[in-house]
Amino acid sequence: MRMRPSDILLRIGAYAAAGVVSLVFLYPYWWMLVSAFRPTRAIMSNPLKLFPERIDFSIFSEIGRIGGVDLWVYVWNSVLITGLSTLLSVVVTALGAYALVRRPDLPGFRFLRYGFLVAIMYPYMLLVIPVYIVMFKLGLLGSHAGIILFLALGPIQFFLFEQFFRAIPGEVIEAAIIDGASEAQILFRIVLPVAAPISATVALITFLLNWSQWFPILIVSKSPDTYTLPVALLSMNSELGSNFQGIMALAVLTTLPIAVLFLLAQKRVMEGMASGAVKG
């Protein structure tokens, strides 16, 4: 099929528009990366420079300690808190959603589902305020455990699982029941094997979302000992001044792992988030 000249122009226009918008969306990343390698004074005298004057990693030793805690503690907290809360989230949400989908008729299950839906409607940052009091009452204030437990629940995870379990044909399970399988056998032999891909998607999305969390962590923490990278980033100002280049370097550390993970698994993440949302 030959293209008419007007179609070619239209096509050029479309690419130009998409290209400009994409560059605007990507520019902040480039600027962050470049700024991490430029001294504050250089950034201020020429903010548009596209490449650093020189590549110098000394800034990472300069931010080796933030607020009295070593940088590696923040990195470790990020990995630990995000990793464990993801694991917990997948297990807990999968089991919970499975039970709620299989037997919505059981006493209390409707109430539980509504309770969950209401909780995710509650303004998140304002829910965290009473969570402080709950953590205090449970004695979990300032502990990794408190943070991990709180981060284990999320709407997208629940909707993805719920949608998946609903799609499992009823005949498959009925056949298993007729064959005399127990509910535990049905779960472990029939349902969970097919749920592996969806679990991977949920794990991936939870990891991405929880890596970005900062407010609950800030509230539940009693000291920077349990801060993750985004919280440390937010705490880079002190009474004695702030380190601009250091802030950018830490922003890079916070963003880079997650950006790489996303690019490696982009298809699964984008499709998963879209279908999780469409369900909700």
Place this chain on the structure above:
Amino acid sequence: MKTVAKLLGAGVFAVLGTLPLKAQQLVVWHDLGDNGVKWFEAMSAEFAKTKPGVTVRSLSFPTDQWFGRVISALNTDTAPDLIYNNYERVIRIETQTGKVMDLKSAFAGVADKSFLGEDDLRVATFKGKQIIIPIQRVQMAFGVRKSWLDKNGGKFPDTWDEVKVLAAAFRDKDPDGNGRADTFGMALQAAKPRDLIHMLDLFTFGSGLRHTLIDPEGKITIDRPEHAQVLEEFLKTYSTYKFVSPDTVNHSFGEMYQIIEGGRGGMFRVGDWNVRKWDGANVLDGDFVSGPWPKFAANRPNSVVIGGMRGIAVPENSPNKALAVEFAQFMLTKAAQQASLENVGAAVRKDLDVSKLSPRSQYFAKAEHRLVAYDFPESIHSFYPELEAAFHRKLLSGIANPPADWKPFIAETAKEMRDLAAKLKN
């Protein structure tokens, strides 16, 4: 349900592995950043000489987080052993929680304290309670970029008129020689009440006046002629004179430092705690001189301002209260004070070794200029913060829409402040 949660929490916690509990560790929360952390580390080492096995761990939070955290910790009995900050911030903690310990008898137990005067102790006392032991006197001078000054006559500005000439030159004559009009006459801040009013305080006290907004009897001072003059010139600095970055209304100290340390501001506040960083090769490399704040009238004395007092406080529910008090007392010893001077640039003792400091730090350590202290209105009028917040809002609205004539604006502001002060007093 509670038990289940506890079990669950305990289970996960066990998986994570609990942190080993140190036998004797004091925890102190401050907002001094990494230099402050180093200072407390140095003091911890020194303290352990008399108290073997005791370590002091300090954690630094941004100031706004420090507030929220201290208030909720004191309210829930999860307080740290000690808290460290400016006296007026500790006052706010006391008014919100009522759980700051009275250190009067602890202070009486310190033998070597003659270097603290009556003013210092007045600041430390709130409603009859000694809420802090004063540790660092906060000095603030007026700073000028040395190389920029040298290109413009080299004379440190003494009067406000000289400052205005210099500010215009710094803005217009490309003092950094990079060929771009990217410099500002001054670097100030204005975003929050404490930012803008703090700057006004410096100009007010530095030029020899005694009160910024309200005097000890509760009378509003801003429309007295000599006060009105300072206020008007101050407001014009942000507006009609265009001496500061147009972003300044939104700048707090972080952004102000950005401009100063980025080498784009010509004149600015120099706190004794700033010098160490600004002497650094990557920052200003010592390219600044400090002096007293400018005079607004030739016959008034100008000075460097003592703009506050940082001190150590002990929460009523401090976990190791007795030891915490001992450490608070220890912070006045010569060794602790020397560490304070070297790490943070301020102290209260007068017998410290200053020979290792840079000339710019020595300017403060030796108090080379006349010093004048704030009137500390928040320790006299408990409603002051609210009044100040209203004053700040009013001034910002003036800066955002500068009137052709500031005098009616100032008169109107004075009236509003009088009405509000009368209302708040009841």
Place this chain on the structure above:
Amino acid sequence: MTATIDAIRRGRIFYLFVMPFAVLTILFGVWPILLSIQVSFTASATALRPEPTYVGFANYAKVFADPIFLASLSRTLIYTALSVVANLAFALAFAMLLASALITRGNLFFRLALFLPVVTPDVAGYVVWRWLYDRSFGALNAFLDIVGLPAFAGLSGKDTAMAALLIAELWHHAGFYMIIFLANLAMRDRSLEEAAHIDGATAWQRWRYVILPQLRPALIINTVYALIQFLKTFTVVVVMTKGGPTDATNFVSYYAYQLFDQGRYGEATAMATILFAVVIVISMSAYLIGERGARR
């Protein structure tokens, strides 16, 4: 009664499955909400004590008499309305562009470029935007200066601060709305468009009367999500403006948080409850209006 007990007994394995989920939902969802509502009826100074003093609706009265709160509530509603429209319009336009036959090669690149900010930690993203906007050394104004456009006051201007936040938030969220539109566009019935084309409908008519009605599900979902999202706008304020300049971006969620930080727990939780009610009423009505439209 016995039937219920019997049902529970026979379904006990499902109770076992649901137990962890139930515990977490109750501990960190239902309980905090109830607690928050309870605290909103107590005096702040006693709120955290074992036996708080109850003050009835005093906190609510105080909140509704507070001009700063009322201003911040209307500001929140205005900002939400503007953000929802801007985000959805942008996301829909870009999704249409990517779904059209015009862009074939590089389609994935454009999707990734727009979606990457969605998974980027918001704190890191906003820290960068905050400096891009800076009047004196931000890249944005340096660029405007080079191309000869007037400077953008950004976060420092009372009238521009909200727009500046809106743009930064759009950068962070629009990719999410875009992929939902794209998913919906991929499912649409293309034969309808061909039929319309043969009938001589213009491109606009085809879009308005054939494509748009088919996008109703995505529009409803996105609207509800965006409403909930922007009514709760918070992080961007914490990182970029702290509510300033002169309260121009002091939204309800941030204002409530400030009060909480000052130990004014009663008023803070009263505001939380009010905002909760607003979120539920608005998002539910948006959902119901959308659904009713679908049935018509």
